[in-house]
Amino acid sequence: MHPVWLFSLIPLTVGAGFLAFGVSGLRRAEVLRRTGVTARGRIVRHDTSRSDEGTRFHHPVAAWTTQDGRECTHASRFGRDKVGPRFGVGASVVVLYDPAKPTRFIIQGWDTPAVDKLFTAVGAVLTAGTVVGVLVLAVTL
16 A cells, blocks of 8 residues: 555544534534523533643533423533633523433533534545545546
8 A cells, every 4th residue: 555545544534533523513503403492500610621732721510400390510512711701600691401411502602613613614624635635646646
């Protein structure tokens, strides 16, 4: 096998992974938009995580009560380096959640589809670009 073929597996694998992550997030958001239930919630704390470079990301933890009376407290899957007053501890927020699985939720105004769209676009470009490059290489050899 020629080394160029092996090298092409790197952007293809990364692109496919990015594409899968982005599409999964967009599908999840669409399902919540269609079948989700809104509830009033409150930010009770922020979980923090660190990137490899040392940047701190704050994930607001929302608490709300479902329609059937279950108490839920979950952290957002998105973290940001800064938290504005709209999402500070004690702030009132609107949560859109899946009634069958309340761990699937978004905090309106915090969780945006921009990250999922970015991953989808980058993944599509990497995947399509690699496939086109390999096809061109295959035809010219």
